[in-house]
Amino acid sequence: MAQTFRGSDTVKVDAKGRVSIPAKFRRVFEQADPDWQPGNRPQLVIVYGSRKQNHLRLFTIEAIAEIDRSIARMQRGSPARTMMETMMNGQSEPAEIDNEGRLVLPYKLREKIGLVDQAFFIAAGDSLKVWQPEAYEEEEERLEALIPDFEPGSDPLSLLPPLPETAEG
Secondary structure: OOOOOOOEEEEEEOOOOEEEOOHHHHHHHHHOOOOOOOOOOOEEEEEOOOOOOOOEEEEEHHHHHHHHHHHHOOOOOOHHHHHHHHHHHHOEEEEEEOOOOEEEOOHHHHHHHOOOOEEEEEEOOOEEEEEOHHHHHHHHHHHHHHOOOOOOOOOHHHHOOOOOOOOOO
């Protein structure tokens, strides 16, 4: 099972569109790239999505391969498959982290989400979301509104579905 990303960080964006990927995130990209070994550049896929998507998603190679397998199981020619293929294949870019731990975000992607001098990274399981910091603040407010009201002392983990039972041997 692949490692998941944890945490968040704000990093500088230089004039060439380079962002330093925090070490905790680089390690996940390395471990989830089956061809990576020390000295190589870890590979990833940047999904920028439709005009409505106001952030980028950086997927590990393992995660994108799993998504590709799921898309391949969808009915050929179906609207859902067409949409997923367009978003995950057509509205994406392969990328790599350089030997200094930096990722170059192409100009068209920086422009799409309004990145200028800072980028906000936040973990999303097997991907990282990249936001313009002020846009994420608005997203965070929207997410806060989705959190159900709990009784005092309630545990949000109660929202998780139960794990399937396993046979003990």
